[in-house]
Amino acid sequence: MRELIWLIPLIPLLSSVTLMLSSGKFPRLLIGLLGVGSVGSAALLTLALGLDFMANPEVLQLTLWTWMQVGSFAPGVAFYFDGLTLVMMSVITGVGFLIHLFSTEFMEDDVSYARYFAYLNMFVAAMLVLVMADNLLLLYLGWEGVGVCSYLLVGFWYQNSANGQAARKAFIVTRIGDTAMALGLLLLFTELGTLNIQSMVGAANESWQVGDTLPLIACLLLLGGAVGKSAQLPLHTWLPDAMAGPTPVSALIHAATMVTAGVYLIARTHGLFLLAPTAMLVVAIIGITTSLIAAFTALMQSDIKRILAYSTISQIGYMFLALGVGAWTAGIFHLMTHAFFKALLFLGSGAIIHCLHHEHNIFKMGGLRSKMPVTFWSFMIGSAALAALPMTSGFFSKDQILLEAYQFPDIGPWLWFAGLCGALLTAMYSFRLVFVVFFGQVKTKPDKDTGWRMALPLSVLCGLSLVGGYFIIPVESVFPMSTGTHPAHWVEYVSISVPLVGLLLAYLIFQSGQLRVDGLVNSAIGKIMRQFWLSGWGIDWLYERLFVRPYYAFASLLKAEPVDAVYGLVVTFNEALNGWLSQSQTGRMRWYITSMVAGLVVLVAVALQLSPEAI
Amino acid sequence: MDGLNIPLNHVLLVSSLLFVIGLLGLMIRRNIIFILMSLEVMLNAAALAFVGAGAHWGQPDGQVVFMLILTVAAAEVAVGLGLVLQIQRRFKTLDMDHANRMGG
Numbered sequence: 001m002r003e004l005i006w007l008i009p010l011i012p013l014l015s016s017v018t019l020m021l022s023s024g025k026f027p028r029l030l031i032g033l034l035g036v037g038s039v040g041s042a043a044l045l046t047l048a049l050g051l052d053f054m055a056n057p058e059v060l061q062l063t064l065w066t067w068m069q070v071g072s073f074a075p076g077v078a079f080y081f082d083g084l085t086l087v088m089m090s091v092i093t094g095v096g097f098l099i100h101l102f103s104t105e106f107m108e109d110d111v112s113y114a115r116y117f118a119y120l121n122m123f124v125a126a127m128l129v130l131v132m133a134d135n136l137l138l139l140y141l142g143w144e145g146v147g148v149c150s151y152l153l154v155g156f157w158y159q160n161s162a163n164g165q166a167a168r169k170a171f172i173v174t175r176i177g178d179t180a181m182a183l184g185l186l187l188l189f190t191e192l193g194t195l196n197i198q199s200m201v202g203a204a205n206e207s208w209q210v211g212d213t214l215p216l217i218a219c220l221l222l223l224g225g226a227v228g229k230s231a232q233l234p235l236h237t238w239l240p241d242a243m244a245g246p247t248p249v250s251a252l253i254h255a256a257t258m259v260t261a262g263v264y265l266i267a268r269t270h271g272l273f274l275l276a277p278t279a280m281l282v283v284a285i286i287g288i289t290t291s292l293i294a295a296f297t298a299l300m301q302s303d304i305k306r307i308l309a310y311s312t313i314s315q316i317g318y319m320f321l322a323l324g325v326g327a328w329t330a331g332i333f334h335l336m337t338h339a340f341f342k343a344l345l346f347l348g349s350g351a352i353i354h355c356l357h358h359e360h361n362i363f364k365m366g367g368l369r370s371k372m373p374v375t376f377w378s379f380m381i382g383s384a385a386l387a388a389l390p391m392t393s394g395f396f397s398k399d400q401i402l403l404e405a406y407q408f409p410d411i412g413p414w415l416w417f418a419g420l421c422g423a424l425l426t427a428m429y430s431f432r433l434v435f436v437v438f439f440g441q442v443k444t445k446p447d448k449d450t451g452w453r454m455a456l457p458l459s460v461l462c463g464l465s466l467v468g469g470y471f472i473i474p475v476e477s478v479f480p481m482s483t484g485t486h487p488a489h490w491v492e493y494v495s496i497s498v499p500l501v502g503l504l505l506a507y508l509i510f511q512s513g514q515l516r517v518d519g520l521v522n523s524a525i526g527k528i529m530r531q532f533w534l535s536g537w538g539i540d541w542l543y544e545r546l547f548v549r550p551y552y553a554f555a556s557l558l559k560a561e562p563v564d565a566v567y568g569l570v571v572t573f574n575e576a577l578n579g580w581l582s583q584s585q586t587g588r589m590r591w592y593i594t595s596m597v598a599g600l601v602v603l604v605a606v607a608l609q610l611s612p613e614a615i
Numbered sequence: 616m617d618g619l620n621i622p623l624n625h626v627l628l629v630s631s632l633l634f635v636i637g638l639l640g641l642m643i644r645r646n647i648i649f650i651l652m653s654l655e656v657m658l659n660a661a662a663l664a665f666v667g668a669g670a671h672w673g674q675p676d677g678q679v680v681f682m683l684i685l686t687v688a689a690a691e692v693a694v695g696l697g698l699v700l701q702i703q704r705r706f707k708t709l710d711m712d713h714a715n716r717m718g719g
Contacts, residue, residue: 589711590641590643590645597638597642
């Protein structure tokens with residue numbers, strides 16, 4: 001049974017290729033069946049595999065064939081299957097299946113129905129290769145595969161050039177990180193002689209000491225890739241723009257799976273990061289900083305999808321914090337719960353956008369509670385889990401991260417405190433969204449309610465978001481046990497109560513109006529801060545001036561081809577010479593004779609000058 | 616060969632002078648008739664040099680070549696005058712610059 005693991009990425013890949021070759025000639029029902037069915041069967045296989053693994057937790061290493069052989073470098077197309085892989089595969093195929101099902105209704109009127117499912121299936125296949133790869137090169141193949149699919153799907157509605165712009169931004173910004181990661185791969189191979197993750201970590205532990213420079217450089221390069229893919233500071237700017245794609249795409253790629261690939265990469269190579277404590281500290285600091293910056297930005301946005309995008313950046317920041325403080329299990333656990341509730345929130349927003357004539361502005365929504373009950377409850381549960389209200393799935397994972405961050409030596413309490421501030425903001429922005437969209441006056445009337453293909457995934461994800469916290473992920477054998485003692489009780493109580501305070505604040509400000517913030521918002525400094533946070537701390541503005549414009553200026557300089565101008569000089573010189581000489585082609589016989597005589601005289605003179613003895 | 620012993624240098628000088636006169640005529644004159652005449656002058660200048668040289672070394676070759684040049688010159692004049700007649704008929708002029716049909 002376990003040897004059939006290769007079928008899991010193959011089925012969506014085959015379906016994707018079939019859909020691509022169909023050139024849109026298939027009937028819609030068949031396209032939907034292929035698209036959803038392939039991921040569904042992959043999910044069923046994963047489920048069977050998971051049950052098998054639970055009964056007999058044994059790591060599987062399966063080499064299909066040798067990819068290439070160059071000297072000692074022989075990466076295989078080989079899969080490695082352990083608890084961590086299982087968690088990732090379950091999220092990808094399970095949540096992926098629900099999102100595919102949702103898409104059949106969301107995209108039902110779109111002309112490019114087949115293209116959509118072809119891309120989406122290809123994404124699932126590439127993402128599965130990413131998490132199942134047993135060497136970093138195959139992982140990199142999947143890594144780039146998901147990048148391409150993300151590009152294709154962000155720019156899915158390419159008729160609007162702004163979408164193409166967003167797609168290019170997403171691709172180029174992640175590419176910066178990917179380049180760092182490729183350098184990291186090269187460094188690891190030259191130093192350790194293998195890219196197989198398990199033997200590489202083993203070799204690293206033999207040849208390197210904790211705190212050496214080489215593992216630090218390698219980890220920082222890998223972190224570069226992770227930061228780009230997972231939209232962390234300073235490469236996070238592409239994710240809010242990537243919301244230009246269809247909403248189920250945002251749910252699958254830009255919330256549940258692809259953006260967590262960076263978290264997976266660091267967790268998978270944690271053996272290396274343990275050798276470089278400085279790199280881990282960098283991971284933690286990047287995580288918590290991103291988390292806070294994105295949370296502030298999310299609080300100011302008015303586009304429903306941008307709120308969720310910044311929220312995703314912020315939550316992945318928590319995962320990075322967890323990885324940085326060595327809370328590997330908590331990080332992966334938060335990855336899973338986040339996949340549930342963020343997919344739920346994105347699909348919920350997709351349902352609203354679908355039923356509200358593609359309206360994105362939350363201030364033009366309102367009072368949707370009774371009109372769209374399924375979506376309302378989805379948002380309630382999703383926001384509760386996002387805000388980590390007690391007993392929801394987000395509570396268990398985020399609480400675990402914060403408690404382990406508290407025990408981190410030296411700066412632990414500070415990380416914990418910053419994480420709490422983030423949690424407060426998270427509760428505020430998520431319930432601001434709920435109160436503005438679902439309560440109050442009806443501003444735009446929905447023209448329909450969700451059909452079953454939307455309602456079913458939402459309901460299942462609601463259930464997962466509620467009970468996901470009780471799952472026990474089978475990663476004990478993958479990660480080293482955390483050795484910290486349990487912190488004082490008051491730490492735990494504060495961690496629990498902070499989201500509730502955030503909820504209360506959101507209620508007082510955005511629902512009951514008892515807490516008036518107009519004066520604060522409209523004061524001079526309030527306006528500046530509001531603008532600053534709304535623009536995402538001006539980072540896009542800064543990059544625009546620091547990188548984009550100089551690059552464009554350089555490009556327009558090169559457009560005139562200054563290098564060619566040097567060679568152009570030769571051409572110009574020859575042309576001038578030609579023009580000058582053709583002046584002598586007058587057609588006058590006497591002129592020719594004179595020229596001949598003059599030439600003869602010159603030749604004779606030269607000959608005499610050169611050999612005087614001839615005289 | 617006693618009384619009239621002209622040094623070779625003088626012969627060559629006269630010959631060169633004649634050749635330059637002919638050449639200048641070729642370059643300067645526009646009338647085709649005069650151009651032909653200048654050509655004749657140049658040919659005869661060369662022939663004179665041959666005769667002078669032949670006399671200087673007491674060899675008959677110089678005079679043999681003179682006969683050859685004389686024949687060539689006669690043939691050339693025959694062809695040249697035929698062309699002149701055609702040009703006169705076709706262009707109604709003997710000015711070489713006006714008979715120019717080449718672009719340039």
